Amino acid sequence: MSIFRNLSSRAKEDELMDDFSMGGAELSEALVHLRRLNKIFAAPGPTRYGVEKLWRMMGSPASLSVLDVGAGSGDVNRKLLEWADSRGVELHIILVDLTEEACQEAAALFKDEPRIQVQRADVRDLPDASADIVTGSQFVHHFDGDELVDIVSHMLRASRYGVVINDIHRHQVSYTAVWLTTRLISRNRYIRHDGPLSVAKGFTARDWKELKRRLNHETMTFSWKPLFRYAVVIPHPLKPGGKESGIGYA
Template identity: 80%
Template structure:
């Protein structure tokens, strides 16, 4: 993965982590190193921001359930547990990932945390309204085109109140920073390849605007957050935009 890359459009190629035939000890090691990257680049912040914003929108309930899809080892949720302690919220978090390695890492990381539940599953096969809020941290950049619309729609379907997305800002500064950092902290093939590629597959404000239009979701908001991330909030109950003829437009439900 070269340090020089055209970032004018989202990169189309798959990450190594998208190949579920690989895995094993190398993937498990990558998940440990990914936690270091998340700490360095303040990954949990946008998720906490988005969850708190949606929580306030639904009346600040004292009991809240969260479904984190594509969770990896789920480390960004530590900040949500701290937030729940501060607010006195009875919080339950379900971590969902497709890979056995990620689920095993999550179980070890949260072995003494009764508020965390781990499941190996595909979000597209989960039941409707499974949790109050569905989150995805560094998850949706794995999808492009119609697949992106489909996966976000499934996230909305699995939520009772809405979706919070935390993902990477595609920018030359973030790309260069991640490229250099991955080479400083790790020799793992997944980290060195997928880290920079994740940024190249990330989003700009124009991409979020396009997603908002394709979802036909007027109440969707997105905000830039340090360090080069976006916090996206999509409330579950919204009124579809109307066409000039008065009918509902787009793909939204």
């Protein structure tokens, strides 16, 4: 994949990780290298920001459940655990992914952490109101058009209070930085191909405005965060009859 690419619109091609017929040791290695990339590019920040924002809107409860879909090895949730410790919040996190390799990596990474549970599942099959907050880190850029609207709608359905999306800003600086970094830290085929492509499949403010319009969700907000990421917070709207979903909209 070339370092030079037109980023005026979102890329359409699939990432290697989207092919579930592949996998094995190479994918497991890629998940390890992806954790290094996440650390380099401050990936956990937008998730922590969004969860804290929704938590405050909920009234800062003493206990909180989070369901992270498309979680991979779930490493971004380490910062959530640190946040919960600093706030005295009893936090329970469920990491959900479709691939066996991701679930194995997540289970190994958090084997000594009782607050984290790993589940192999598709977000489309999760029960309604499975957790207080549903998060997705570098997950929704795998979808486009009607499928993107559908997957975010399923995330909302699976949450009691709302959704937090942490995803990549499509920009030449972030694309170049990821292209160079993946080649410096890894020879893994997944990392070198999917890393830059994930930026090319990422979002700009215009894309988030379009998603907000298509969801018809006035309370959805998005904000730019370092390093070239967006934190998107989607509280549940008013329920039928004018009753609030439990979130204060002050």
